[in-house]
Amino acid sequence: MKVMVTGGTGYIGRILVPELAKKGYNVLALDRDFLTYDDVKKEYEDMGVKILKDDIRYFDPIEMRGIDSVVDLAALSNDPSGDLDPIKTWDINYIGRVRVARLAKKLNAKRYIVASSCSIYGFREDIANETSEPNPLTAYAEANKAVEKDNLAIAGDGFAPMALRFATAFGFSKRLRLDIAINAMVYHAVKTGKLRLMRDGEQFRPFIHVKDMAAAIIAGLESESEVVSGQIFNAGSNELNVKLKDVAEKVKTSVKGTEIEWYGDPDRRSYRVDFQKINNSLKFKPKYNIDYGIDEMKREFKSPEFQFKDEMITLSVYKKLIEAKFVLSKHGYLNPPLGL
Numbered sequence: 001m002k003v004m005v006t007g008g009t010g011y012i013g014r015i016l017v018p019e020l021a022k023k024g025y026n027v028l029a030l031d032r033d034f035l036t037y038d039d040v041k042k043e044y045e046d047m048g049v050k051i052l053k054d055d056i057r058y059f060d061p062i063e064m065r066g067i068d069s070v071v072d073l074a075a076l077s078n079d080p081s082g083d084l085d086p087i088k089t090w091d092i093n094y095i096g097r098v099r100v101a102r103l104a105k106k107l108n109a110k111r112y113i114v115a116s117s118c119s120i121y122g123f124r125e126d127i128a129n130e131t132s133e134p135n136p137l138t139a140y141a142e143a144n145k146a147v148e149k150d151n152l153a154i155a156g157d158g159f160a161p162m163a164l165r166f167a168t169a170f171g172f173s174k175r176l177r178l179d180i181a182i183n184a185m186v187y188h189a190v191k192t193g194k195l196r197l198m199r200d201g202e203q204f205r206p207f208i209h210v211k212d213m214a215a216a217i218i219a220g221l222e223s224e225s226e227v228v229s230g231q232i233f234n235a236g237s238n239e240l241n242v243k244l245k246d247v248a249e250k251v252k253t254s255v256k257g258t259e260i261e262w263y264g265d266p267d268r269r270s271y272r273v274d275f276q277k278i279n280n281s282l283k284f285k286p287k288y289n290i291d292y293g294i295d296e297m298k299r300e301f302k303s304p305e306f307q308f309k310d311e312m313i314t315l316s317v318y319k320k321l322i323e324a325k326f327v328l329s330k331h332g333y334l335n336p337p338l339g340l
């Protein structure tokens with residue numbers, strides 16, 4: 001089974017791709033990332049993974065020949081990055097991912113999974129499920145809503161597209177993200193003894209460990225097409241709808257001496273999500289809880305090998321890309337491995 005993973009050297013990709021290779025999938029990882037590409041190339045090639053440094057908007061469709069399934073992770077992957085340049089966000093997160101899904105169908109792939117986000121529900125009082133009306137509040141969430149609609153609409157003729165609406169990730173990956181809540185809390189607690197938290201911490205958020213994200217994607221790849229085709233699944237766990245102050249307390253207990261620094265006015269923007277559907281239909285239940293993630297990251301951050309890099313903050317990556325230049329790819333396509 002040949003699987004293409006776009007965004008395959010990103011935070012989730014660095015967990016998913018090795019897991020797929022371990023399970024015997026023949027993997028092609030496409031990513032335009034020039035920051036970690038050279039490090040990853042050897043590691044992936046040693047696992048038998050082919051790596052393609054290119055852009056979802058411009059790669060040569062010939063690269064997709066023989067692909068059975070596509071996992072579409074490439075995107076500007078958070079709200080602040082999306083807000084930097086909403087037109088580029090639309091270009092990549094909507095037009096780019098529509099291109100990938102259409103090419104996948106045209107080139108006879110059977111399965112397509114797009115990584116969407118529970119942030120599509122916006123802030124709300126009730127517990128959102130897949131039938132709740134989305135309330136996208138940012139360019140990132142708008143693009144997710146549109147790409148879900150258009151990529152699921154091309155289901156049929158043996159092509160089974162599906163969307164996973166992920167909770168917010170936490171946990172360690174070799175391509176670490178420190179702009180996501182739990183990872184940032186643990187990092188600051190370990191490095192500075194302080195953890196900044198917006199008042200009053202009563203806000204709920206749904207979370208999922210990055211290894212469970214990979215497991216949810218594999219469950220999607222391995223389920224019957226009648227179960228998943230044209231379907232949206234929230235990916236997370238009802239037990240991990242957690243108040244931010246409770247997460248902060250866990251970090252404080254784990255990293256001795258941490259002080260919580262409160263800031264801002266009370267933020268009542270909350271959301272909780274129901275994850276029954278993925279549990280019932282794909283038999284998927286996350287394995288890792290928040291304590292596991294805190295312990296794992298605490299160990300990594302305390303290790304002398306750990307070094308902070310700018311690229312761990314997604315927003316910094318895209319700010320740099322916006323300032324960089326466009327160049328032509330080897331295919332003659334306008335390909336910006338340096339620019340956005």
Ligand SMILES: NC(=O)c1ccc[n+]([C@@H]2O[C@H](COP(=O)([O-])OP(=O)(O)OC[C@H]3O[C@@H](n4cnc5c(N)ncnc54)[C@H](O)[C@@H]3O)[C@@H](O)[C@H]2O)c1
Pocket residue numbers: 006007008009010011012013030031032033054055056057072073074075076077078092096115116117118165166167168169170175177180314
């Ligand atoms: N991490 C989370 O909390 C979370 C939650 C919900 C949804 N998601 C979604 O999951 C997907 C992966 O997220 P992640 O956390 O691994 O983010 P990430 O930013 O670490 O990875 C995204 C990867 O996509 C690549 N990419 C961006 N634009 C590209 C383009 N035009 N062509 C080719 N590659 C491109 C980047 O280089 C990066 O390696 C994203 O779509 C994200 O929105 C993530």
